[in-house]
Amino acid sequence: MNPTIKDVARHANVSIATVSRIINGLPGYSEDTKKKVEEAIEALGYQPNAIARGLINKRTQTIGVLFPEVSGMLSSEVLEGVENAAHDGGFSVIVCNTASSGKRTVKYLRLLQEKRVDGIIFASEDVTEEYYKIFQEMKVPVVLVSTASHYELPFVRVNDFEGAFQATEYLINKGHKKIGMIGGSVNDPIAGVPRMKGFEEALLAHELPFSANHITTNEGYRFQNGKESLPILLEHLPEMTALFAASDEMAIGAMSAAHQLGIKVPEELSIIGYDNLKIAEMCYPALTTVSQPLKDMGQTAGDILVKLIKGKEKEAESRYMPFSIVERQSVSESRDK
Amino acid sequence: MNPTIKDVARHANVSIATVSRIINGLPGYSEDTKKKVEEAIEALGYQPNAIARGLINKRTQTIGVLFPEVSGMLSSEVLEGVENAAHDGGFSVIVCNTASSGKRTVKYLRLLQEKRVDGIIFASEDVTEEYYKIFQEMKVPVVLVSTASHYELPFVRVNDFEGAFQATEYLINKGHKKIGMIGGSVNDPIAGVPRMKGFEEALLAHELPFSANHITTNEGYRFQNGKESLPILLEHLPEMTALFAASDEMAIGAMSAAHQLGIKVPEELSIIGYDNLKIAEMCYPALTTVSQPLKDMGQTAGDILVKLIKGKEKEAESRYMPFSIVERQSVSESRDK
DNA sequence: GCGTTTTACGTAAACGTTTACGTTTTTATT
DNA sequence: AATAAAAACGTAAACGTTTACGTAAAACGC
Structure with missing residues (x-):
């Protein structure tokens, strides 16, 4: 051969x-x-032969990346960053689509363990106790991206509370007073609760009324969720002039629903999203949104992991990445300012 | 340990x-x-220990996937399909972002060779002679997805000529006579030439005029390309009532430009895209487009590769995947029908 | 109960490297 | 020129498996 x-x-x-x-x-x-x-x-x-090398060196120069979905636009941007960093550091990356299923996640972790990967990037949902135990068994470094956990694991993410707070404040500064939110899940400690909390606190900080009616919660963060949420929100909050959506997809879903209802964006309804996916600048009107540096986040997570593997860092430093509000055309000044 | x-x-x-x-x-x-x-x-x-196993079995249960960009929505859907099929077949997948660079591609192929992957899915651009030689050296099965080559390699893709032909015919059947196209690159034998050829032939088949003025060519297939193309096309073809774009991103770019120019879609300008990315149904108006079963294509490519690796098939069967036109809101009947 | 087949194991080589240790050769030192 | 030190190289064990082959015990046939 x-x-x-x-x-x-x-x-x-x-x-x-x-x-x-x-x-x-x-x-x-x-x-x-x-x-x-x-x-x-x-x-x-x-x-x-890298296999023979791996056997004796106990190093495979390979890392595993776990995503709840690989085709999501969010995941794929993060993945690109991770791949980049890994490649630069001399590592290959194995992608694993957990499909948000615990069973699959565990199965994949076992597989990665058998394949003796040198490290893991975990971008899936919460870190359960089961996962954490496996991490410990594997004795390889793990870094979380766009996630956190109450375990001592390094993470890379943005401060969601702050992001939501500032997004809301942005709307308020534009003169809006009746502001609604299309939120995520109350069971989601990452993208769900903090963003809703940030929204609430911003309203309160500016002495604007807040009640449960101001938020619709959703199971997911998809287009369809947003599309279905807008009518509900409008029912609870008919005088609403602005809207904060916990994801770009939902924001665009809401925009789509608004079009169908004959509501003009941004003239009659301002919308701000969250994520800054590529679609944000492709839709019409282009979406004003809270920008997460997704590719950067993947890259940083990859870099940190590589350093940990190479043993350059003992303690893993977590990183809050900076976010920013990118202004496009979906938000306008409130008329009744 | x-x-x-x-x-x-x-x-x-x-x-x-x-x-x-x-x-x-x-x-x-x-x-x-x-x-x-x-x-x-x-x-x-x-x-x-999968490494020790791999050493003796000469099987790593791993495949490599090469993409020109991993964060593209097209790639990521294909990737999801591939990952699925691989996982079902008991294989892991290593992603490689060639970034459309020949150097990087070669470097990655060498790496995959060192890592002794059992097979390769190649979704990057053309298969150059250099790549092909490496494939042969590696002696592992290769399957192309969304690409073809004049080498004897199995591929999975749709018939682009036919897709473009039918897309154009669809517009013609809606009564349009002045139809333009935002095309790809004349150097691209996959998504470039065949789609333009299909467009041209459809026009000719229906005895409609055709000239170089009917098409703008582009280096890439991105939003920006489409956005910049529309004004050019309008200059060459002022009476245009319908438009075929060689990708969804370009179609949406054109839509965005149309909005800015105050041209109503679809009332004044009908647009049909190509790909059926997720954004196609998210934009406004929702994009009518030629649907490529991207995830399926990835899945089939993965299945074929797995079969080849397991030696169940000697000869690799190439597959043309069925496409379809999904009707949404970006195309209307021509007024001067 | 004896030979024969079958079943249930164990031994050791092989996969392609890295590396500790030993040996030989060269260079330097006096 | 003899000796010491350094450089250049070889030998063999190790990494964790699989598997061909051998052997002992059990099961079978009569």
């Missing part, structure tokens, strides 16, 4: 140890033999 | 051969010892 280090050694009339040394840049050979060996490698088209 | 098969053997008072047989379901042991061994496995929390 493929030529091995043995073949190279024979071809160059040296021992396999010498070949190995040359390949790995270790000292212990003359320039002459180095040239000979390199020629042999060239001649045979030798490629080191 | 982790317990090995040796530890299990010792713990159960048998040889490692027996343990191996039990793990792999091979015959050659009594029920009694099986139970003993299974208890030992349980007690020690033993996990087989």
Whole structure:
């Protein structure tokens, strides 16, 4: 099959140890033999076998990434960042689609354990006790992205409470007083609760009324959720002039519903989203939104993981990434300012 | 570190051969010892080492997937399909972002070779001679998705000529006579030329005029390309009432430009796209488009690859996937029908 | 109860590397 | 020129499996 280090050694009339040394840049050979060996490698088209290396080095130069869905626009941007960082650090990445299923997640973790990955990026939902135990068993570094947990695991994410707070404040500063929110799930400690809390606190901080009527909650964060939420919200809050959606997809869903209802955006209803996905600038009117640096987040998570694997850092530093509000065309000044 | 098969053997008072047989379901042991061994496995929390297995079996149960960009919505849907099929077949997938760079692609192929992946899914651009040579060196099955080549490699894709032809015909059947196209690159033998050719042939088949003025070509297939193309096209073809874009992103870019120019879609300008990305149904008006079954394509490509690896099929069957036109709100009947 | 087949194991080599250790050769030192 | 030190290289064990082969015990046939 493929030529091995043995073949190279024979071809160059040296021992396999010498070949190995040359390949790995270790000292212990003359320039002459180095040239000979390199020629042999060239001649045979030798490629080191990473599997054999992995076996003896106990390092596979591979990391695993777990996502609840790989085709989501959010995940895919994060993934691109992770892949980038990994590649730069000399690692390959195995993608795992947990499909938000606990069973699948566990199955994948076991698989990654068998494959002896050197580290894990976990972008799926909550870290359950079961997952955490497996992490410990595996004894490899783990970094969370867009997630957190009450366990001591490094994470990379934005401050969702702050993001939501500022988004809401942005609307308030535009003169809006009747503001609604399309929220996520009350069971979601990451994107759900903090964003709703941020919304609420911003209203309260500016002495605007707040009640449960101001928020619709949803199971997911998809287009359809947003589309279905708008009518409900309008029923509870007929005089609403502005809207904060906990995700861009929901914001755009709401925009779509508004179009159908003949409500003009932003003239009659201002909408601000959350995420800054690529679609945010593609829809009409272009969506004003809270920008999460998704690709950067993936990249940073990857970088941190690589450092941890290489043992450069002992303690893992968590990172809150900066967010910003990118102004486009879906928000306007309130008329009754 | 982790317990090995040796530890299990010792713990159960048998040889490692027996343990191996039990793990792999091979015959050659009594029920009694099986139970003993299974208890030992349980007690020690033993996990087989896939690296050691890979070394001796010359099978890593891993495939590599090469994409020109992983965060593109097209790629990510395909990826999801691939991952699904791979997982079902007992394989992990390593993602590689070639970033449309030949250097990077080659580097990745070498890496995958070192890691001894069992197969490759190639979704990047053209298969150059260099790539093809590496494929042959690697001696692993390769399947192309959304691409083709003049080499003998199995592919999974839709018939782009036909798709474009029917998209155009769809507009014609709606009564449109002045139809323009926002096309891709003339150097792109996949999504570029065939779609433009299909457009042209459809026009000709219905005895409508055609000239170079009817098409703007672009380097890429992105939103921005479409947005910039519309004004150019309108200049060449002022009476245009309908438009075929070679990608959804470009179609939506054109829609965005139309909004800005005060052109009503679909009343004054009908637009049909190509791909059926998720954004197609999120924009306003929702985009009528040629649907490529992206996830399915990924899945099928994955299935074929797995079969090839397992040696169930000798000859690789290429597959043209069915496309369809999904009607939404961006196309209307022509007024001057 | 004896030979024969079958079943249930164990032994050891192999997969392709890395690396500790030993050996030989070269260079430096006096 | 003899000795010491350094450089250049080889030998062999190890990583954790699978598997061909061998052997002992059990089951079978008569």
